[in-house]
Amino acid sequence: MEKTIVRQIVLEAISRLQNERTDRSLFHLIQGKRSATSLQDAHFYGLEAIFGMVPLKKDRFEQLLQELEHAGWIEREQTLMITDAGRAQITSPFLLDDLGGELRGYPMQLWKRISLLIQSIVCLDQNTFFIPIQQDSGIKEWVRQQIRQIPERSVWITAVYQELNKALHQLTERDAILISYRLSGQKTGLSFPQLSERLGTDLLSLQLEFVMAWRRCLRALPEDGLILSLGNDIDHFKMTQSAKKTWELLKQGYSVQQIAERRRLKKSTMEDHLVEIAMYATAFPLEQFVTAIQYEEVVRVSDQLQTFSLKRIKQELTQEMDYFQIRIVLARKVDRP
Amino acid sequence: MMEDVLKQIFRYDGFRDGQRQIVESVLDGHDTVAILPTGGGKSICYQLPSYLQTTGLTLIVSPLLSLIEDQVMQIKRRGERSVAKLTSLESRDQKDHILRHLNQLRYLYLSPEQLAVPQIQQRLADIKINLFVVDEAHCISQWGHEFRTEYAKLGSIRKQLGNPTCLALTATATNQVEQDIIQGLALTQPNRIRHSVNRPEIQLIVEQTEQNEKDAVLKRRLKTTNRPCVIYTTTRKEAERIAAFVPQAAYYHAGLEPEDRQLIQQQFLHDEIDCLVCTSAFGMGVDKGNVRTVIHYTMPATIEAYMQEIGRAGRDGQPSTAVLLYAPGDPQLQQFLADKQYASLLWIDQVTQSRGQGESFESIEQRLHLEPDDPAYRLLKSQLKEGKTKSQIIDWQENRKKIRLRELMQMINYIQNTFCRRAFILEHFGEKPVVQDRCCDNCGTLTVDEPVIEVDVNQLDWKRRLEEVFFSSRPSV
Structure with a gap:
């Protein structure tokens, strides 16, 4: 099968997802769905550049995956996985890093x-x-x-x-x-x-x-x-509008509790906002949410297992931590450009 | 007086056929039905009277966004700023702004959907409307080929606005359709101004062949007809396929990205490409004078549609050609496409039943996987909203299908008929036959062109190109 640019880019994305995400996750990524999960996927797996940048409809995307599967370059089970034959198709540097998705629109x-x-x-x-x-x-x-x-x-x-x-x-x-x-x-x-x-x-x-x-x-x-x-005034912040509001309040010194009450946010929404802020903001009050020892351990486990899978990390931890805490650590761990 | 305005504002030296009559009729406050062929200068007829009246708004209802865009742009280009449009493209803020400044406007263009919005009607009822213009008025007729449900409300809306003088405009209307326009808009003793639909500069040709011969016939035709040329196809796929084998051709259909669509239109207008393969999505509001040939790869569904599409040829009055290719199987395709515009009995059944049980449209759409944008479903939905019962809807649809089938038969008759094609069309619109040169293949007085097709063999060269984009008048180095 011919290695077209679109195939190569999708292949690169699948390889970066490390066999940890589904075809649906990838579709939402390339569509640029601004949900906590998709934003997190883009950040963790080094796929900011592809975020919202491939104009594929659902049926065309499905067809593309089938072609790749048929050629033996990927396997599709619970998650998307690149095969050795597929990996052999990828050449460095990755094409997808030039798509500009990190600049949003x-x-x-x-x-x-x-x-x-x-x-x-x-x-x-x-x-x-x-x-x-x-x-x-x-x-x-x-x-x-x-x-x-x-x-x-x-x-x-x-x-x-x-x-x-x-x-x-x-x-x-x-x-x-x-x-x-x-x-x-x-x-x-x-x-x-x-x-x-x-x-x-x-x-x-x-x-x-x-x-x-x-x-x-x-x-x-x-x-x-x-x-x-001519583009100075174009918004290219990665943070969603709503998370940005939370961040503003956080910077003014309000506590997480106060912000949640004031903005009438559910606990899970508040957590999504905090993860977003941890991903994109230069400074972040990490110590409010995890201890230094907890931070060290999550980073170590993630590096050792080479994974961003929250479940696998949680299983390996010696101390009790919830998923939100792990997400926060991973959000800060990833190098920010 | 009228001539002064024509010259000073519109920069024309004289009226064309029928224009003066229409302007006078409207200025006298008479409801008017005007049937002018495409390219006959319709817009002057409703844009001019405004300059001879001291106050008041001219309101124009038009079914096509591209047409509205185009008109507004043309008006602005001649220096008139007091024009605005209300369509689905304007934001809420823009609409609010326009509605607050209605009394400063000379012209307001509206889509029928926007005119149906109660707040907009309320605002309009408060100001003086000099003229209520209905463009493409044939859309009001259930007998017409382009019936639009929103047009059916125009009569009652006009009444609510205090019955302003009405001008109904269309390019093609049989006597039946004309009657429907008069009734639908509730016109009182209107002046009826009708111009011949005949386009003497266009010679008419039908070429019958077999499906598997069509491409070869098309290629041969292209060698004996001049460019610029438009080739109409029924489907997007077909347009793409044909553009791939015709030299120097590009395709255009509604599936293109918006930017690509604009680029192709602009290229064609600028004579940068001279053959366009397109679906009926192309054409409305595109005013290109020098189109020499219109070829139909597949027959349209009605004679009205055919006249409108070949009317894109020869707007500059120079000799032009219309060719219709026909092969067995074409009518079946048209009928299939026509039937797809109506909901199936199964849908009607399921949707009416669910509505009867109080289910919302949204929930039904999700449950039955109905596309909210599917025209067949949209039609069904609007009929249910009007309170029509299941049997009424089915009856109405059956009736519509019958009408469309009859129209298709007329189109087939045009193709199969062995006498003068021009006479056939004129008779269809209730006119007398004419005798002329370059008439049709049945009369046998045709001229043959010897086109020169220039093939662009230039390599892509970005430096030259960039210069041409910015300064093409400067000779390339």
């Missing part, structure tokens, strides 16, 4: 803004009729505001062109093609089906390649440049 949101702004300014400057390539009314409104703030269109066009041109020079030929041929202005961008035909790649792989190329392009753009400054 930021890269694509910025793409929508910048692609519509370029099209609008270039066409307005040349006085040519155009169909806006983005239909999202929020994006269109944002672009309308921006257009008013640009005094000299031709100056802006040249500056953005130069910035992009410079960034694309730092990328591979193929990445540069993917980005330049999706842009519209005096010429209109190609649709994904058109590009996939020209480049001889299947449609879904091509869409993922584009996402990765754009992510790399964002890294190559100057941080204080015109393009990146």
